[in-house]
Amino acid sequence: MRDRVNDFAFKIATVNGTGSASANDLIRKGIFRMGIPVSGKNLFPSNIQGLPTWYEIRVNRDGHTARTPDFDVVVAMNPATYARDVAEVRRGGWLVHDSTWPLARELARDDVTFLGVPLARMCGEHFAGSRERILLKNIAYAGVLSALFDMELPVLDALLEETYGRKKGLLDSNRQALRLGRDYAQQNFDCPLPVRMERMDATADHILIDGNTAAALGCVYAGATVAAWYPITPSTSLVDAFTKFTKKMRKDPETGLGRVAVVQAEDELAAVGMVIGASWVGARAFTATAGPGISLMSEFIGLGYYAEIPAVIFDVQRTGPSTGMPTRTQQGDLLMCAYASHGDTKHILLIPGDPAECFEFAVAAFDLAERFQTPVFVLSDLDIGMNDWMIPRLRWDDSYRPDRGKVLTAEQLEGMAKFSRYTDADGDGIAARTVPGVHPKGAFFTRGSGHNKNGAYTEDAAEYAEVMVRLARKIDSAAAHVPAPEVRMIPGASVGIVSVGGCHRAVLEAVERLAARGVAADYLRVRGFPFAPAVAEFLAAHDRVFVVEQNRDGQLGHLISLETGVPRRALEPIGTFGGMPLSARDVVDQVLAALGIAAETETVIDQPEMVPA
């Protein structure tokens, strides 16, 4: 097999709660520090300890960091999943396993090289304490991989130094465990493998960060002061990060008190209610949740829409419906969020494609929520939110000032004859609002019941409808203000691909691969809803359009069809919805199949295709 330098993938199978995370981080960060583009996908179970968990790492010199289902090397540390893990090694690949105990014969595969390392035995001999042995066994396999892939030891040592610097004892045992694995591999296998690494300079000015952390930073920088939430995977780490950041960055120098309020609510109904209450008095407030939380928030979302109160809601999507698979990803809440709550409603959605956009769109969400005086959703997903992605360093424009929209000051109110809350004075569908406590003239009665343009209670059809018609205009006008779609045209393209959110990197790679197969595809990535005109234009410009998304029913296709008028069937569904991050191969194979061209490889069994709408 010819060398494949800086272009391969491997997978580590362990048991959760055994501390493999630190070993996997060590490897991933080591690769990143060697200047090589890298990505990691953590496939963990919805429990705390003792169940199978996998960590997938992809190394790609061209910067393709989407998930790939083709594993050159698998490290099988969990006997419970041996069979499955062995089966996942690609033909001609390698399986690393703990040879302390013999491997069951039925697992043998003659198209795979088995690399046995007596990890348990070695750690047993060199370390005391069962817990320590278990933990260090992970560092030991990291050492094995470092040898197999020819990783730079100093880089790994430096990382251990940074992690355990102060804790001398831990540092030593980790360095030793790393060397145990590394030395054993170098002595017993001919290292490096054909799949190996060579230093590059492709990660300078980049960082490795997950979307929830980036979104939390965005909230800090946007000036959010109130966060109300209820824990739920995969959104919990967003508020955790916000709390951590504000403890440092929002501490009042004199008193040591916080310029922030993080309220752990009793449930999601209360959480979003608190956000609406805080926004009502003029704060920038947000909540973060997942699908089940949005369902519970539905009534309040309708209140926010109709009473025109800003609110920022992060929905870090997980696999639904119901409790579903809390630790698997999906894009299954698009349709619900777009029209959440009873009656006629429509909501602004921002859909980031990576952690960089989680940061950027978090800031945009507060601006849009205040400008349009309405709840705004940031629709992230578990893959973006909880996995570390490689992105260019985040920049902040210090001249940025919040767009508070039309909020009347005491001075403005003082000068007014009479304040009318819901009158469209400027003809842009947006009426000026007031904040409680600012000025007596600004007082009015906020209500979710029928009201006329003065905010007065009404049961009159015409008065009610006048407000509702303006609301429709207001939300539609947001199309020009949500993040514009990202469009990539290829000269002479024959088909168009539309996608969204976390599918982005897989689609980018797929477009390249399709071109290699003679299929030139233009690409548009939706980033906001209501859709900018560019979306309809893109559709009009292509007679075949594939819509790539990760849900069963093609919810993005639904929204596009409804809002642009393009027939639903003209939008051909592509994607998977089984909970795994999308891979380029999923896209390529399904597009080729649709075009009647032979697939480039067999499709992976675990990624079922979508049900055509």
Add this chain to the structure above:
Amino acid sequence: MRDRVNDFAFKIATVNGTGSASANDLIRKGIFRMGIPVSGKNLFPSNIQGLPTWYEIRVNRDGHTARTPDFDVVVAMNPATYARDVAEVRRGGWLVHDSTWPLARELARDDVTFLGVPLARMCGEHFAGSRERILLKNIAYAGVLSALFDMELPVLDALLEETYGRKKGLLDSNRQALRLGRDYAQQNFDCPLPVRMERMDATADHILIDGNTAAALGCVYAGATVAAWYPITPSTSLVDAFTKFTKKMRKDPETGLGRVAVVQAEDELAAVGMVIGASWVGARAFTATAGPGISLMSEFIGLGYYAEIPAVIFDVQRTGPSTGMPTRTQQGDLLMCAYASHGDTKHILLIPGDPAECFEFAVAAFDLAERFQTPVFVLSDLDIGMNDWMIPRLRWDDSYRPDRGKVLTAEQLEGMAKFSRYTDADGDGIAARTVPGVHPKGAFFTRGSGHNKNGAYTEDAAEYAEVMVRLARKIDSAAAHVPAPEVRMIPGASVGIVSVGGCHRAVLEAVERLAARGVAADYLRVRGFPFAPAVAEFLAAHDRVFVVEQNRDGQLGHLISLETGVPRRALEPIGTFGGMPLSARDVVDQVLAALGIAAETETVIDQPEMVPA
């Protein structure tokens, strides 16, 4: 003005809490008993006492009972709304008012005949007690109308007899009040007016009933044993009726106990949870609510869909969003109910067009919920649910037996090797279920978290997707079992009209009137979702299709476009959403306008048109 016998409309303006309901019922029932088709629309405020309320009565020999906005006679009993009420009299019409006090000069209209009756003075002279005087003033105006319209006194006397039979004193005072008004009118005006009544025989074998009462009857007849609810207008009277009926019809002869359980829950989340719990153990259970309740039920609805548990949910729609106008009608929950809850879901909807179908569909809802093991919505609305409609007598087929769907008996389970809850044994997408307590072999773990076809917990993409794909198939297969659309073709029709629910009678009338204007229109009324193939066929057969519905955004149009593939813009929105029941004129005028033909009359001011999608 030429006589208009049995073809006119009048409106009575009063204050709620003053007991005008009994007078209005007397009139309406009187007309019905004279064999003349009649309908009444009660426009009441969302409070208990002291605000304006209107009662509209339409008399129509051709059986058109939709609301009409053209009032030949208005009875203005509420000074607070005089101006508005006077303005509502159609040119050449009559205004009846209490002449005890002089009418403000500025209210005068020379194209209207003012009929002053000293109602307060007469009642003051003849009756003691302020409360009694207020109440009887209403019966007095009923008397006035009976004279103006030439109603048969014996019929009215009989009705009073039935109501107050036992209460002699009340009966006498009511009879006297009726005559006070009637005699005054006969002595002072030339009765009858050109708009008058003549006995017919068009109401035999019909009844006057509201949809909530009919739906409650349906639940009783379908064998529902558990009702869990939380009060909310306009659905409250459905459960009230169910309670009333079961007190009589479900009383155990020996013990006097009830063969039913009606649980007033603490909120809607609990209500639907109780329904799911009761259905889980094998009962036929339902809840009734309005939009805000559905929003709150969203999470549980997703559980019912994914865990495949039957549930029947009546949504008596009112004007949204949020609290909206609780005492006004709308069809604003179609979209939400069709795809309620996060993740990929789709739900069965039954949409009755009148109280008769409320009865019929209530029964069907339980059969479908059990057959397809999923939540089923009956989408009624305030107009159907709370107003008395004239419908043919309800019939019950005593040979009916509930369709319990695939529920395994103890015997069947005994004979089984192993029960697998979610395996599609029959290939129809429906897996057999078991009921707790029946047999040990039937035991399994119901869960809203990821599960495979055996009901076992899973986080495996393929296992998860297998179940989800079957669910999609299962729900789509219901299209053949929901009530088929009602289709009325006219030879040589040029356009097609699609409508739903309470719009039905207005559209029927509109189709006639359009024909008179030279516009032949075919008509299809959707009665269930997912849509039967007939819907797509109808659309395909017409190059212009108008969709008549009562919401702002054209939600039915949205659903049809998504599910049939017809471009959204090909479905031209027609209708109103201000909370008033639809009138034929709304439809005729908007269709004519769309066709570029002059309207037959000016459109009513208080019925704003829909925002084109």
Add this chain to the structure above:
Amino acid sequence: MTYIAKPKVRHPKLPVNILGLTARDYEGAMSTLCAGCGHDSVTAAIVQAVFELGIEPHRIAKLSGIGCSSKTPAYFVQQAHGFNSVHGRMPAIATGASAANRDLVYLGVSGDGDSLSIGLGQLCHAIRRNVNMLYLIENNGVYGLTKGQFSASADVGSKAKRGEENVQPPIDPVLLALTLGATFVARGFSGDKAQLVPILKAGMQHRGLALVDIISPCVTFNDHEGSTKSYLHTREHAQPVVIADFVPHAREITAEYAPGSVRAVTLHDGSVVNFRKVAEDYDPTDRDGAHAYLMERQRAGEVATGLLYIDPAAADMNATLGSVHRPLVDLSFTDLCPGDAALQALQDTYR
């Protein structure tokens, strides 16, 4: 119709408060409730309390859920911002608002259905957080706005208008609040304004959640014979336990009581509540004692009223959240945004 404001003719002889405003200036829109509804009397008591306290109208935030009771914020202090939110969720709105702007006076009005059925969870957690607000439950034992169903506060044996008896034990917001650690618990009666006004004033000055359960009869659906929430029944069974006189911090405490007969409790802002005992050795600062006493009174069929428990020292939510003393809404953006330099420094740790 709430937008018909009453004519505000200034009567020269009307008394004015420290702000120079008259009671009229604290009135609201015309009530749309039934004539005689207890809620309207509570509204009147609120108007008097805020007038006497001399609070700037626009510094008051009026909050409610849904119900007849929840409509009442429209009927007082026209110049205060109001929020008629959704059913049972007012506590969450108040919690978020208070977290964002701790300087407004939060006045929440709810009903027994709004707070003890759909909103029970939120009420309990607002009490637990000790959100700084006055929380009124206008308690009539029924759902008025939906035409008279029993609420969770209906007493066992109480009869509905149509005759059926309530069979489920009632939830007593006072006992519940004491058990949950509430820091200010009172019960009043809409028919006893003299007792109610000082309680409302003390409640508004109390730092923390002041829960006042007010028996407020529904004349239309629950004021008949056999109802235990009727005017008659309440008049006959209401028993003041303590009499609380409120002395604003402004005024000097005048020794108008016989020594020993009074227990003075000082609130955060320096105002004082003087408790005159009615029941023997009832101590409004002893939570356990109060709870035991009230349980016993309840069993005896009595409705104990008064400012029943107070703990002026407890930390309110703003304190436990550790937020700065300045309202968060008043912080400038520069106080909130760390800037690019900090962002770059932070990101060095993400490599």
Add this chain to the structure above:
Amino acid sequence: MTYIAKPKVRHPKLPVNILGLTARDYEGAMSTLCAGCGHDSVTAAIVQAVFELGIEPHRIAKLSGIGCSSKTPAYFVQQAHGFNSVHGRMPAIATGASAANRDLVYLGVSGDGDSLSIGLGQLCHAIRRNVNMLYLIENNGVYGLTKGQFSASADVGSKAKRGEENVQPPIDPVLLALTLGATFVARGFSGDKAQLVPILKAGMQHRGLALVDIISPCVTFNDHEGSTKSYLHTREHAQPVVIADFVPHAREITAEYAPGSVRAVTLHDGSVVNFRKVAEDYDPTDRDGAHAYLMERQRAGEVATGLLYIDPAAADMNATLGSVHRPLVDLSFTDLCPGDAALQALQDTYR
């Protein structure tokens, strides 16, 4: 993975119950909880209790919400129907199920997050309705499944793993239940199976809602020094107040107590609970007394355990609903459908 059932090798020497089943027959799938989790001990106690009571496995309905604790129904009585519903809403499911089929044995397992935060309202109302079920709260002071946030039962001053202290007063389900009129209230400790088993048995035989708050430490997130819900802290502060011995109606009551030392309470089905007092003159049938005593113990930092209160006579939900004695699910359609004749007669009144 819950679907890996353990091998059920029949050991000839294993004791059998009245149904001839062994304890093994009441076990469930393999637990996926952390090694040492208190919840697994509660599971073991449940297995022993139902085994000893000799309940037919398939007549048990196991219900839960969401959480580590809510996962446990998968780990006992494999042959019982289970329902792992949604977070905090198990009470509603149980209420509806019980209304429809009153003859099943309802066993609900919840957590402190599931029942005291998101589910608090439903818990309170299930208690109020006295739904006939055993309701267990596996109380560890944290949200285990979401990695250790404080729950509403966390004590003031209790330290989180990362060190920060909880500042909000805890909601004590035992005091709450007593205040709400619960008819069976107990507190146990996952580490004391001997005390727990008879309580569970009595709870299952009790007609009405039997609430058992079980301190069940979370070894992963709340078993450290400074936590008041750790094994160590609970062992040191748990104080049995009464010792309850359960005597099934089947068995003769053997006079194994010194006269006067015991108070016997008979349940609906004839089984008896013998209370042996530990605390002087503690009366488990005196609600007010129990509440006062427990509040005082709590203030003293003690965790009072035992079957703390029982009222075997109160009507359960099925009784208050006035439903027939036969389970509604067992009624034949002809018992439910009035038929066309009745429909026609009725409609004569709609003309």
